[in-house]
Amino acid sequence: MKISMRKPVIPVGPVHPLQEEMEYFQLTIDGEIVTDIDVNIAYNHRGIEEISETLQFDQVPFLVSRICGICSASHPLAYVQAVEEIANITPPERALYVRTIINELERIHSHILWAGLAGHFIGYETVFMWAWKYREPVLDLLEEITGNRNNYGNVKIGGCREDIKPDIIPKLLKELDLLEKKMDMLTKAVLDDPILHARLKGVGILTKEDAIKYAVAGPTARASGVPIDVRRDDPYAMYGALDWNVITQEEGDVFAKTVVRLLETLEAIKIIRQALKKMPDGPVMTEVKDIPPGEGCGHVEAPRGETFHYVRSDGGNRPVRHKARAPSYVNVPSFKASCIGEEVSDAMITLAAVDPCYSCTERMAVLDSQTNALICGFEELLRLSREKTERIRKGI
Amino acid sequence: MNDQELRDEIEKMSNKLIAIEQPLRNRYFLSCESQNAHDVCRFLFEDVRARFVIATAIDSDDCYEILYHFAYDELGTIIHIKAHIRDRENPSIESIAPFLPGAEWIEREIHDVMGIVFVNHPRLERLILADDWPDGVYPLRKEAKR
Numbered sequence: 271m272k273i274s275m276r277k278p279v280i281p282v283g284p285v286h287p288l289q290e291e292m293e294y295f296q297l298t299i300d301g302e303i304v305t306d307i308d309v310n311i312a313y314n315h316r317g318i319e320e321i322s323e324t325l326q327f328d329q330v331p332f333l334v335s336r337i338c339g340i341c342s343a344s345h346p347l348a349y350v351q352a353v354e355e356i357a358n359i360t361p362p363e364r365a366l367y368v369r370t371i372i373n374e375l376e377r378i379h380s381h382i383l384w385a386g387l388a389g390h391f392i393g394y395e396t397v398f399m400w401a402w403k404y405r406e407p408v409l410d411l412l413e414e415i416t417g418n419r420n421n422y423g424n425v426k427i428g429g430c431r432e433d434i435k436p437d438i439i440p441k442l443l444k445e446l447d448l449l450e451k452k453m454d455m456l457t458k459a460v461l462d463d464p465i466l467h468a469r470l471k472g473v474g475i476l477t478k479e480d481a482i483k484y485a486v487a488g489p490t491a492r493a494s495g496v497p498i499d500v501r502r503d504d505p506y507a508m509y510g511a512l513d514w515n516v517i518t519q520e521e522g523d524v525f526a527k528t529v530v531r532l533l534e535t536l537e538a539i540k541i542i543r544q545a546l547k548k549m550p551d552g553p554v555m556t557e558v559k560d561i562p563p564g565e566g567c568g569h570v571e572a573p574r575g576e577t578f579h580y581v582r583s584d585g586g587n588r589p590v591r592h593k594a595r596a597p598s599y600v601n602v603p604s605f606k607a608s609c610i611g612e613e614v615s616d617a618m619i620t621l622a623a624v625d626p627c628y629s630c631t632e633r634m635a636v637l638d639s640q641t642n643a644l645i646c647g648f649e650e651l652l653r654l655s656r657e658k659t660e661r662i663r664k665g666i
Numbered sequence: 667m668n669d670q671e672l673r674d675e676i677e678k679m680s681n682k683l684i685a686i687e688q689p690l691r692n693r694y695f696l697s698c699e700s701q702n703a704h705d706v707c708r709f710l711f712e713d714v715r716a717r718f719v720i721a722t723a724i725d726s727d728d729c730y731e732i733l734y735h736f737a738y739d740e741l742g743t744i745i746h747i748k749a750h751i752r753d754r755e756n757p758s759i760e761s762i763a764p765f766l767p768g769a770e771w772i773e774r775e776i777h778d779v780m781g782i783v784f785v786n787h788p789r790l791e792r793l794i795l796a797d798d799w800p801d802g803v804y805p806l807r808k809e810a811k812r
Contacts, residue, residue: 311771315794320806355690485718485768498717504692504742567693567735567744569719578719580735580746593722593733600720600768 277305280614282621295605295621302613307605322592327353327561327583332423334579334594339420340383343369343376344572345594346425348579351506351568353427356583357561363508365429365556367549370507372416372424373570374538374545378449379408380573381531381538384625385456388528391618392469393656397456404452407445414438429555439546450539457532468662470525473612474620477522480607487597488575489530490604490624494522500571512544522608524623531625560585572597574625598624615654672741675714679706684750692743703732703749704760710736711766716745718762721772723780725808730757730782751782761787779806 282295298306318337322330331346338345347369354361361369382405389397409419416422416432424431434442460466476486481494491498499516501509517533519526563585569578575597582591601624609620667675669691676686676694682702687695698706710716716736724731730751737744751757761784763770773784774793781804784790795805804810 311793315796317805355693482717483767485766498737498739500742503737503739504744565695565746567746569737569744576719576737578735580720580722580733582724591722591724593720595720599771603768603771606767 304609304612304617307609319592326587328427331425335421335423340380341572342421343372344570344577348568348570348577350425350427352566352579352581355566356564359428361429361556362553363550364552365554366508367545368430368434368554370545371542374541375408375412377538377573378535379405381535388622391622391655393659411442411445428558433554446539453535464666465663469659471523473524473616474608474623475522476604476608484604485600486604487600489527490601492518493526493530495520500569500576512541514541524619527623574598615658618651618655679709682706694745697748700749700751700759704762706747707734707762718766718768723776758783758785760785763787780804
């Protein structure tokens with residue numbers, strides 16, 4: 271990566287796992303305005319696709335669930351659907367309902383996690399505290415159903431490992447009721463807050479045209495008026511049998527992405543309730559014989575967008591090629607369209623708006639490239655972002 | 667557009683394709699030679715208005731394959747374009763990134779791991795391999811695995 275020797279640059283990273291991987295962002299600035307952005311990825315490249323070729327078909331779901339802790343239901347499901355397409359396997363209906371419920375619980379906890387972090391970055395600590403408190407019971411429910419808070423390892427070729435036991439259902443429904451009330455309150459609080467309107471509207475706009483050119487997925491696309499959602503477009507599991515809405519917004523700014531995620535959480539609660547009601551009795555696994563030669567693909571609407579897996583089989587017991595694409599792989603390059611022209615104090619929330627994982631952002635730093643002197647670090651950028659919110663708050 | 671109209675659109679490209687397979691209602695496999703892949707992708711993206719999903723590179727026995735995966739979301743259809751690169755010594759193919767910036771990263775990645783040169787790529791630099799990875803070693807090629 272070439273570093274410009276004239277203009278000041280802001281290196282963000284190299285340990286900055288926007289897609290649960292380490293990443294390096296280099297913001298070139300002119301005064302307060304970001305004039306260019308460059309992204310470097312794969313500091314922690316694990317070679318999952320190659321490892322997959324050394325494992326048997328039924329071992330791979332456990333590997334791909336570890337691509338991402340938060341999307342650990344979506345990746346294995348996409349892979350399993352690809353293999354089921356090759357071998358023409360139809361899992362029992364109950365298993366499809368279980369998959370639907372687990373995937374929606376995953377969406378809920380992921381979106382709430384994002385809402386909390388977004389609040390943190392613009393200085394809304396209360397939102398952070400509330401959101402993470404509401405998320406906790408969802409993780410507990412996932413643990414009760416699958417045995418794990420993350421990395422559920424529940425989906426298998428031909429069905430599911432664990433069924434949703436009848437005695438969990440009353441608790442599940444009760445927690446969903448509580449969560450719905452709280453999320454309703456949080457959503458209204460966000461939508462009615464004049465400071466959030468002033469802080470997030472018009473910030474980090476990704477136009478519809480750019481969203482299509484960069485082939486973005488998930489809430490990032492839907493907030494830019496691109497109405498794509500794999501759950502509706504190519505229904506898998508039991509989404510085709512349930513009544514729910516695809517949430518879209520036209521503006522493409524950070525506020526629109528926030529609205530999409532908050533409303534999707536409420537839709538997810540609706541989906542789970544219906545699924546629990548309609549779920550028939552029966553087994554959750556069907557017998558799986560050998561996987562014949564062939565090729566297939568599976569795609570799943572993960573919280574961050576479409577997760578796509580392509581699998582090729584030669585009739586042996588391992589895939590000969592397995593390609594996995596996480597949604598951030600297409601969402602992150604769109605920063606080139608959404609970040610340039612923004613103020614540095616808005617860069618953080620713009621980068622956060624595609625729903626990254628921020629656990630390592632402490633390595634973020636601002637450097638003057640002529641002297642290589644540290645201008646400011648992560649704390650300083652956080653301060654800049656929060657001060658802007660504070661200025662708006664005082665102005666209103 | 668309905669299923670038949672999509673099929674008609676795809677058949678408009680048949681002079682550039684070797685084969686059109688449709689194993690399921692909403693899954694297509696289109697095979698073509700590497701020199702036609704750029705035009706086929708451009709037609710799908712700009713005229714059919716399909717969404718680019720990702721590309722996959724495969725080291726087959728007699729050639730390198732690049733699979734471009736496109737989605738036509740209105741019908742939930744996935745269209746795979748299989749481009750065959752027959753020249754195993756100097757594998758190259760025209761880049762689709764100039765009109766489709768969403769493909770910029772994956773072409774760099776394939777260049778890294780499979781050693782395929784994407785002609786006219788705006789910036790064919792290393793993306794996922796480590797900076798100290800030796801030149802000319804391509805980890806997803808069969809020869810590297812032996």
